[in-house]
Amino acid sequence: MSVTTTNNLIIPEVVSSLIDGSLGDGVTLLPLAEQDDTLVGQPGDTLKFPVFSYIGKAAVVAENGQIIPGQLTASMKSVTVHKYAKAISISDEARLSGYGDPVGEGSRQLAHALDHAVDDDLFQCLNDVGVARKYVSGAISADTIADALTLFGEDPEGQKVLLTDAAGLAALRKDPDFVGRGDMGEELVMHGAKGEVWGCEIVITNKVRDNARTREKNYFIVKPGALRLVNKQGALVEIQREPEFMRDNIFASLHCVPYLYDESKVVAITQFTGLAVLTGDAERLGFKTVAGESGKTRVIVPESWAAPAGYRWVYALNTAAAEEGAYGTAYTGGTNHAGNDAQVAASGKTHCHLLLVDSDNKPVKTLTVAVHAGA
Secondary structure (H helix, E strand, O other): OOOOOHHHOOOHHHHHHHHHHHOOOOOOOHHHEEEEOOOOOOOOOEEEEEEEOOOOOOOOOOOOOOOOOOOOOEEEEEEEOEEEEEEEEEEHHHHHHOOOOHHHHHHHHHHHHHHHHHHHHHHHHHHOOOHHHEEEOOOOOHHHHHHHHHHHOOOOOOOEEEEEOHHHHHHHHOOOOOEEHHHOOOOOOOOOOOEEEOOEEEEEOOOOOOEOOOOEEEEEEEOOOOEEEEEEEEEEEEEEEEOOOOEEEEEEEEEEEEEEOOHHHEEEEEEEOOOEEOHHHHHHHOOEEEEOOEOEEEEEOOHHHOOOOOOEEEEEEEOOOOOOOOOOOOOOOOEEOOOOOOEEEOOOOOEEEEEEEOOOOOEEEEEEEEOOOEO
16 A cells, blocks of 8 residues: 655645745845844834934034024834745656755755845845945045045944955955954854955955946945844745646745844945936935025935035026936036025026036936925
């Protein structure tokens, strides 16, 4: 008599264990992301948290002068859980007669597919960091890293990871300030680090490349805690048997969402590679105009997008909806942005064009917002 045993079946618990055991192995940024289990076992799929705006530097006040209280403001940021999913199909012939371990290999590849998606979104979070956190340079070197670290202000110390491509690592290895893997300490954030420069563990990733959306190439210096990964549910594995085809379909899913929690723990060494149009993201990023006195408006540049060294924001008010500026061509007719409190004449103007330009007036970012003028 022929008896069906577990050797003849795909056991969901075994596959789930294989996938769970491999999850995270392919996520480069996972050691830098704090795990947030706030939503695990809770209703809802959205997490909201406050993002506080800086109150600005202190002012010099004369004796008996009045100190005008400022207002501490905060906006709410929301992150919504994503469902990452992938499936494979294994025929009975492949499972019973295939070379190697098709079920085990399929499970590992499903875990890698989920990791790949999460890692891409973690890098997307880094690519969305504001230009105020960017040190612009034509190349990466120990000197540019030292200069970029000044953007951490009073807190340049502590564990840090530099994400670079292979070419960047090759350039740094030739630098006398490069510390090889064998000379590094044991307390590492990333065990795959290839070396160290100015306290930054160097990690290679193919995701450091020219970004077609941002028109930038960024080498990121990241401190632990900059990113968070909100978990809703661990790996869910479901197996569907299709007897008419004599095959099993294995479905794997992961419910979580990565987000940039603390922008102050990220610095980018940036090469601008083209003109990025930000109009579609202007409202989300915080660019806008605010009605001022009669016939005047205030042009608002969010703090996280304050111009980096060597660059400045200029604006032009007119009635044209079309984007302005061309990469590599000096922009004429713009007025230097004098701050968010400055009021400018806006009567009859419907569009405000904002451009981030270099010392030669050549733009690298452009966006257009509606003009709101005081009545």
